Amino acid sequence: MDIIKLDNVCLNYFTKTGETEALKNISFKVNEGDFVSVVGPSGCGKTTLLSAISGLLTPQHGKIFYNQNGEVSENIPKNFFGYMLQSDELFPWLTVYKNIVLPLEIQKIKTKANLDYIDNLLKKYGLENFKNKKPTELSGGMRQRVALIRTLALRPKVLLLDEPFSALDYVTRISVANDVANIIKEEHKTAILVTHDIEEAVSLSNKVVILTRRPATVKELVELPFNENETITSRRENFKLSEWQTKIFD
Amino acid sequence: MKKNNKVKRQRKKPITYKDYLKGQKNSKIFVFSMQILILIVFIGLWELLTQTGVLDPFIFSSPSRICITIVDLAKNGNLFTHIFVTLGETVLGFIISTLIGTIVAIFLYESDYLRRILEPYVVVLNSLPKIALGPMIIIWFGAGTTAIVVMCVLICVVMTTISMLNAFLEVDKGKVLLMQTMQASKLQILFKLILPATFPQFITVLKVNVGLSWVGSIMGEYLVSMAGLGYLIIYGGQVFKLDLVMASTTILCFLAAIMYFAVALLEKHVNNKK
Numbered sequence: 001m002d003i004i005k006l007d008n009v010c011l012n013y014f015t016k017t018g019e020t021e022a023l024k025n026i027s028f029k030v031n032e033g034d035f036v037s038v039v040g041p042s043g044c045g046k047t048t049l050l051s052a053i054s055g056l057l058t059p060q061h062g063k064i065f066y067n068q069n070g071e072v073s074e075n076i077p078k079n080f081f082g083y084m085l086q087s088d089e090l091f092p093w094l095t096v097y098k099n100i101v102l103p104l105e106i107q108k109i110k111t112k113a114n115l116d117y118i119d120n121l122l123k124k125y126g127l128e129n130f131k132n133k134k135p136t137e138l139s140g141g142m143r144q145r146v147a148l149i150r151t152l153a154l155r156p157k158v159l160l161l162d163e164p165f166s167a168l169d170y171v172t173r174i175s176v177a178n179d180v181a182n183i184i185k186e187e188h189k190t191a192i193l194v195t196h197d198i199e200e201a202v203s204l205s206n207k208v209v210i211l212t213r214r215p216a217t218v219k220e221l222v223e224l225p226f227n228e229n230e231t232i233t234s235r236r237e238n239f240k241l242s243e244w245q246t247k248i249f250d
Numbered sequence: 251m252k253k254n255n256k257v258k259r260q261r262k263k264p265i266t267y268k269d270y271l272k273g274q275k276n277s278k279i280f281v282f283s284m285q286i287l288i289l290i291v292f293i294g295l296w297e298l299l300t301q302t303g304v305l306d307p308f309i310f311s312s313p314s315r316i317c318i319t320i321v322d323l324a325k326n327g328n329l330f331t332h333i334f335v336t337l338g339e340t341v342l343g344f345i346i347s348t349l350i351g352t353i354v355a356i357f358l359y360e361s362d363y364l365r366r367i368l369e370p371y372v373v374v375l376n377s378l379p380k381i382a383l384g385p386m387i388i389i390w391f392g393a394g395t396t397a398i399v400v401m402c403v404l405i406c407v408v409m410t411t412i413s414m415l416n417a418f419l420e421v422d423k424g425k426v427l428l429m430q431t432m433q434a435s436k437l438q439i440l441f442k443l444i445l446p447a448t449f450p451q452f453i454t455v456l457k458v459n460v461g462l463s464w465v466g467s468i469m470g471e472y473l474v475s476m477a478g479l480g481y482l483i484i485y486g487g488q489v490f491k492l493d494l495v496m497a498s499t500t501i502l503c504f505l506a507a508i509m510y511f512a513v514a515l516l517e518k519h520v521n522n523k524k
Contacts, residue, residue, distance in 0.1 A: 054431065083431035089424050093446050102442065106434045154432070 002029040002067060003158060003190055004053065009062035011045075011052055021215035022048045023059065028209055028221055030158070030190060035181065037193045037201035040211030040219075046194040049216065050160050053192065054081050068157070079107070082156035084164040088147040090135035097122075097131040100150045107154060114153070121149045125183060140168050141176040148180050152187060159184060161193040165200065173197075177204060178232045203235040311496040319497040332498075335478040336467055337505060339395060343402025344463035344509075348456065350403065351410025358411070359418040359444070360436060376408045380466075384473045393474040401473070402466030406459045413458075417451035418444050453517045460509045464502065 011023040022045040030036050038046050051057040053064060055076045068077040090099050100118055104110045122128045125145055135143055144164060151159060164180070165173045181204040184191050195201050201208050206226055210219045226235075265273070293313045299305040300312035307315060323329035358365045358372075383404060391397040421444055429439045445452075471480025479498045486494030 056427075056430065078433075081431070083428070085424055085428055085431075087424050089422070089428045091425070091443070091446070093449075103432045106429070106432045106438050106442070 001032050001070075003032045003034075004030040004067070004192075005065040006053070007063045007065070009049075009052060009059045009064060011048060011057060011059040013048075023052065024215040024217045026062070026216065026218055028218055030192060030207075032157075032190055033188065034207055035184065035191045035193070035205040036207045036209060037195055037205040038209045038211060039195060039198060039201045040216060041213050042196060044211050044214050045216035046196075046211060047162055049211070050162050050192065050194050054083060054160050077157075079154045080157050082151035082154060082159045084147055084151050084159065084161045086163045087167050088135070088143040088164075090143055090146060090150075092135055095132050095134060096127065096138070096146050099135065099146060100131075100153055103150060103154045109154075114155075117155070118149065118153055121152060125149065139172075141172050141179070144168070144176045145179065145183075148183060152183075152189075157190060159189050159191040161191060161195075163195055164193075166196075173200075174236070181232055199236060203232050308490075309492060311492045315493045316497045316500055319493040320501070323497065329501075332478055332482055333501060333505070335395075335475070336471065336480060336502075339398045339402060339467040339470065339478065340463045340505075340509075343399045343406065343466050344459055346399065347403040347406035347463065347466075348410055348459055351407045351455075352414050352452070354407075354411045355414035355418060356440065358415050360440070365415075372408065372412065376412060380404045381469060384469075388474055397474050398467055398470030398478075401470035402463050405466035405469070406462045409462065410455050410459060413451065413455045414448065417448040421447045449520065453513065456513045456516075457510060460506065460513055464506050464509075468502070 006026050006028055009023055009026040010021070013020040013022050026049065028036075038049060040046055048057065052059050063074055065072050065074060066076055066080055068080060090096075091102070094102070097118075100122070101110065101115070104114050104118075119128075122131055127142065127145060127149065130138060130142065130146075135146065138146065147164070161180075165177045168176055177200055181191075193201070193204065202224060206224055208222045208224060210222065211217065212219045296305075296310075297313045300307040300310060300315075305312075320329065323332070358368065380401065384401065387397045387400050387404075391400050425443055425447070426439060429443055434442065467478070468480035468483070471478045472484050475481040479502055482498040483495050486492065486498065
């Protein structure tokens with residue numbers, strides 16, 4: 001069942017110097033449980049695409065459909081998306097726990113069930129002992145995990161990940177990316193990841209959307225279903241990256 | 251080849267944690283002692299030069315004459331009246347200007363149009379010497395406490411607005427975007443992100459306002475008052491009672507310092523609470 005469907009989406013930017021085409025005739029579907037990576041050259045419009053999907057930007061042409069329990073609509077259902085940005089954006093004046101509870105406070109749904117869900121996530125992903133610490137006391141990887149739990153707090157159907165690992169060093173990035181992808185799989189979430197890291201894209205996802213240079217169009221949509229015994233780590237070792245690099249950047 | 255083997259840098263002796271703590275304590279004591287010493291030397295030298303006749307005590311006053319003047323003022327009961335008058339005007343001006351300045355900054359932050367429309371007016375108001383408005387303020391608000399508080403507010407409010415607006419605009423755009431992705435309302439973004447994130451800048455504004463509000467109230471008293479420390483200073487100058495001028499200035503120094511430390515205490519309290 002497709003959960004998001006983009007149909008000929010076009011989006012232009014307006015500046016004093018003129019009109020810039022950012023997205024042109026983008027069409028693809030995201031099925032429930034998919035981990036879709038969007039890759040393409042730097043500045044091609046990957047983040048713009050994510051903003052259009054999340055409703056932060058409105059396309060001039062084309063439509064985006066959202067499927068909430070079989071009900072298809074152009075309006076975004078409440079708490080349909082959880083957004084993870086390039087930086088963890090944790091508030092330094094709040095503790096880890098208060099950072100995670102923030103979305104619940106904003107939506108005024110700080111119920112016992114939701115707080116229990118957060119406690120479970122903290123316990124499950126080894127952050128229980130750090131809940132009263134300030135974000136500055138955590139490592140980069142831990143901060144990203146906190147940011148992910150904060151995103152999961154509203155129990156969104158789809159996670160939008162905008163290069164969430166780009167600020168981390170290479171070694172941490174691999175471990176955190178694997179970590180986050182595993183959490184997303186365990187929590188049975190659908191995810192759309194924007195990244196410029198091809199290795200990350202092909203190892204984490206079952207679908208890769210390759211975009212062209214600006215204005216971004218879909219160059220190719222590649223299906224990469226996970227085999228039964230395949231893990232993210234084994235994928236990282238098996239994929240021939242150079243072939244992918246040629247495919248994406250040629 | 252040059253033989254420079256003899257020139258070796260002497261390595262410092264390793265220190266223990268106990269030595270480190272002792273060093274920290276000693277440096278704190280040293281700084282404090284030097285601060286006190288400067289004050290003692292300044293006061294002592296001033297007293298000595300006036301006692302020996304190098305400086306004319308009639309023109310320059312002296313620490314002992316300042317003390318006598320303060321005691322006299324306290325004895326005839328006028329001292330505290332003057333202190334409370336000025337302190338009241340200053341604190342009132344300080345609170346009103348901080349509140350109005352911050353609220354205006356919030357409105358300017360929230361509305362891009364309002365910010366762009368009012369920008370030239372804010373710039374002109376900021377560069378205008380507020381003392382120039384003195385005569386108008388007296389005519390509009392009367393020659394009394396209200397005019398002095400208004401003068402005080404005028405001096406602080408524009409600076410507060412500009413500083414707080416800049417602080418609001420500098421809040422990490424990523425964090426604002428994050429709040430938007432959580433579907434936070436404008437009010438929630440303000441109270442949960444913008445205000446807490448700009449608290450350090452707010453404290454800086456308060457500290458600057460402490461000084462500016464004293465400038466405002468004293469300037470106001472120069473123009474219209476019949477009581478207060480500013481009045482004492484202007485009166486002392488007119489009748490050539492330099493002891494009175496110096497005594498009032500000394501009291502002002504103490505009061506300004508107390509107000510500054512009160513703000514610093516507030517900062518510490520809020521930071522501890524965080």
